[in-house]
Amino acid sequence: MMAKARLRSRMAQIGPPIVVAAVLIGLWEAFVKARDIQPFLLPAPSLIWDQFWAFDDKIWEATKVSGTNALVGLVFGTAAGVLGALVASRFRLFRDMALPVAAALNTMPIIALAPMFNNMFSSTSPVPRRLVVTIVVFFPVFLNILKGLTQVDATHVELMRSYASSDSHVLRKLRLPNALPFLFTSLKIAASLAVIAAVVAEYFGGAQNGLGSRITSAVSNSANGRAWAYVVAACALGLTFYLISLVLERLAMPWQAKRRGAT
């Protein structure tokens, strides 16, 4: 009974969005066919589908390249964000100085730095893209973790003080577990951002092997269907990153999932 009920609620959850997506794609197809829209303006979903499978080897290669860039940047950016937040939570002066700057930088289009980074490294180097991703990922992670480390329940702080606990105890037993939900909130944001940054950074030149470069070169060859097939791959890549961070969240904080299920 329980399993059946759970399956039904899961279907109720994922059913509607699938229907909406199918209807939208159907309308798109019908619109293109009915109005005889040229493929260089808007290719039909069926054309994109054909192109996707015609070039699936190349798409897979490009996805691996961009995915690796996004992953490397995500890992380094997250690590830097966590370390930075630990330092900032420990030293008030540093926090007061760094926080407004970080908040301001977080609102800026860091991707605009890509052409400059491209000039700093050799033309085939993946480093400039990974650097852009790292910086893009850093800020949301840094800001969220810092919030999680510092916005601690006042009762918990008094409790730890009543236990005469050391700073390292307070960090390990209270601040870090308190920051865990904030880490995964930021990771879910950063995972999508990382893929966007990795793909868009390729629009500004450099090595021609990732999804972004393939999209621009397909468009400049008027191969619009192919360009869209690469876009679909980029979307799938972003979704994959997001879902993986969702799974990690479930694994790291089973009590949260349990709680959501209970209420």
Added chain:
Amino acid sequence: MNTPEPATVRAVAVSKIFNPDKANQVDALIDVDLTVEPGELVSLIGPSGCGKSTLLRLIANLIEPTSGELAVNGKSARQARLDQDYGMAFQQAGLFEWRTVARNIELPLELRKWSKAERRARASEMLELVKLGEFANHHPWELSGGMQQRVAIARALSFRPRMLLMDEPFGALDEMTREHMQAELLRICSETGTTVVFVTHSIPEAVYLSNRVVVMSPRPGRIVRVVDVPLGRRDDDTRESAEFFKKITEVREALRGTEGGGDLGPAEVERLRHAGGDLR
């Protein structure tokens, strides 16, 4: 019983002034004298701003007094905190939501570097004490407010401190749960021989629980009266006894203070004299 035990709490002329010499100076506590003997249950009661929570936090050494002497278990309040002579419970249960009930109770034991087996054993012992044995592996949000407070009390007592400091621990509970928790607290304290300092704004709660009720008044925070409550062993009948109501009336009149009428405590009379004509 040959060597007399030091008083559990001994405060002499303790004052706490927040933001001294600034525009927002607050005289939270002025000239407080208080002695709590081992095994006593003493309540601090008064309107908000009377400094009852401040006094509790001074005893807990969560804040330092501005002046005066404060000894806990015959040593400085700071040393008593470092030695973890007391356990503490707050109005919010303050459980860690990422820990199970049992592991919440184990927290202070972890900090004291107890082995896992010892922690397990003590946690289940404490859970039996607060009658939550079957909830060891639940998470806090799966428990009612009263159950969460019982876990908080079990956590506070897990390392067997001689004193329990409680800051309106039942304040957020409904009346029925509250009365049940009061009875539970008395049972636990008589089983463990724990001394309790208990902050509350409920008169019946203070009278029901305490050997003595310390009545405090605000602006500046001070003790106006100490009401002895020699009601003997408490049970459900206590709440309906004539003496119980007499004591409630006595505390209520002490709280009214400035409204005159009843018999004012000497400290209150003194305060009124200092206040001049300002009777608010």
